[in-house]
Amino acid sequence: MSEPLLRIRDLTVDYATDRPVRAVDGVSLDIHPGEIVGLAGESGCGKSTLAYTITRLLQAPAEISGGSIEWRREDGGTTDILGLGGRELRAFRWQEISMVFQGAMNALNPVHRIGPQIEDVFLDHRAGLNKAERRERAAELLRTVGIPVDRLRSYPHELSGGMRQRVMIAMALALRPRLIIMDEPTTALDVVVQRNILEEIDRLRSEFGFAVLFITHDLGLLLEISDRVGVMLSGRLVEENTPQALLDGAGHDYTRHLLSSFPSLRGDTPITGTRYVDRGPATPREEARA
Amino acid sequence: MTTLDARHLSKNYQIRGTGLRGATLRAVDDVSLLVRPGESVALVGESGSGKSTIAKMLIRLVEPTAGDVTLDGEHIGTGRRATKAYRKRVQMVFQDPFSSLNPSLPIRHQLARPLRIHGIVRTRAEEERELHRLLDSVNLGPAAEILAKYPHELSGGQRQRIAIARALAPRPEVLIADEPVSMLDVSIRLEILQLLDDLKRERNLAVLYITHDLATARHFSTQIVVMRHGRVVERGPSSAVILDPIHPYTQLLVRAAPDPRSEPFVIDPDRHHASPDVLVSEADTGPADGRHWARAWADDAAVTELLAGV
DSSP states (O other): OOOOSEEEEEEEEEEOSSSOEEEEEEEEEEEOTTOEEEEEOOTTSSHHHHHHHHTTOOOTTEEEEEEEEEEEOTTSOEEEGGGOOHHHHHHHBTTTEEEEOTTGGGTSOTTSOHHHHHHHHHHHHOTTOOHHHHHHHHHHHHHHTTOOGGGGGOOGGGSOHHHHHHHHHHHHHTTOOSEEEEESTTTTSOHHHHHHHHHHHHHHHHHHOOEEEEEESOHHHHHHHOSEEEEEETTEEEEEEOHHHHHHHOSSHHHHHHHTTSOOSSSOOOOOOOOOOOOOTTOOOOGGGO | OOOEEEEEEEEEEEOOSTTTTTOEEEEEEEEEEEEOTTOEEEEEOOTTSSHHHHHHHHTTSSOOSEEEEEETTEEOOOSHHHHHHHHHHEEEEOSOTTTSSOTTSOHHHHHHHHHHHTTOOOSHHHHHHHHHHHHHHTTOOOHHHHHHOOGGGSOHHHHHHHHHHHHHTTOOSEEEEESTTTTSOHHHHHHHHHHHHHHHHHHTOEEEEEESOHHHHHHHOSEEEEEETTEEEEEEEHHHHHHSOOSHHHHHHHHHSOOTTSOOOOOOTTHHHHOOOOOOOSSOOOOTTSOOGGGTTTTOHHHHHHHHTO
8 A cells, every 4th residue: 555645643632612622532544645535424523623633724722632644745755734834834735735615605705706716826825827827727727627717707606506616626626736625515515416526526536636535424425435434423533444344344333323324215224213322432342233 | 184285386486686677487387296194295306496485385484376275175265364274284394493493482482382372272281281292202301301491402403303393283284394304413314204204103194305315205205206497307106216217307316316335326318218108196287288297308408408417
């Protein structure tokens, strides 16, 4: 196996509020070049906090209390992401890891046209392009994600949800990053549009070779598109495996519970409507029951 | 009990806006639905297909442009009193339990109000007993504790249970559930759907389940009605619609829905040639203009466009 692109070790993040919350609890995860890693979990399980930690977007009261995130640069050396600051961080962000945000439907600025919003990325992160070049690159990006170039002059409200999502992906692609973090990128979209976007992501990935960390609560979706899937519960990564292995027999109770909580569309899986109670890290793995 | 029968429902909206003045949006275009007691009918389709407009017309929040709604064949008048009587029999569970409960009032108030408005209880003691029974029927307890709480003190799943209890308070015969679980975490969705299913059985409710999730539509409903652009494009017994979809749009939906446990679905645009004769049943009298769904897409530009992308 190749060297991982991103190596997270024992990452712990706390929210230092009146009653401190451990949002991410000793998570270790590798992401290899060009692979899609899915991260499943419910609201409040810490998956978005993990994404924000990787991109260093965490704000107080969040505190990184332990662990490391290592990034393998193209020259073979490694960068300690948690140690980045100031200009280095600015150069690293978007250039190496970009992000498609949760609720991307509303992540575009409603009072600016699409074109200038994409060009902003170049203004912010890569000086040296003149106005005409920036415009040309923005047009090229739109073409890449399958949107007619005349849409550069549109306002976000003039685009459908799927198109807005494509614009967000175009912006994430702008500086050719090697990892794109997608936080619930298709949650607000219709299934048919969602499928188009997923196919688009897969096509772009084979064209540009970036890796994807895909975060969603929709485990069924992850099992279809990911090379590996991690399941988070109360800040912990309770299981990580290939989709086939999870479908064949998940190791953790909670994963099995999640797997049984969406009925198969065309299969005849019996459905159960019971609640999972998290009994903490000591939950026995119970191989026998698998 | 009661059969909800909606015939040839239509809703047009006049569009106001620069350059569009006078244009008409056909949100719902000649849709018929029949929901029998103890039966659940799923209405599926993308956003903007008119699903929620139908729900609003059925609960009388929106006045239909055309069409009839009858309960057991009985027309119910349009006045205030008649509407109240109608709503006692037809109740709705809304999509978002975070905004459908009044945040400034305790649960007791939210549940007691429909009981009083619809004259279900007369005395304090009766009310107390009924409140406990309602909470019990949605598996929430201990009652005294829950009744004293405010919506923000409850989880999403608990709030949706309260919303269901509130809908059940007037002892309705028809329940309209508009995306009742789409705002909830995946792992508690089935619980809520199971609860609705149990209630349907126990109380012999007629349930209209509006959703965009084909998998739960299949497993919790006997019939599926697929809508697109305000029209019904396909309908039939749930498993038949999912396993053997005929309309290209339904096929696209089935292909698009995540289903990791099955082989990828292969679209066959010619499938309708194999089943040209579609039964016009009591549940589906078809649009009044005679353009039945099974033949309606031949010259539909939107469908042609959809299939071009396959």
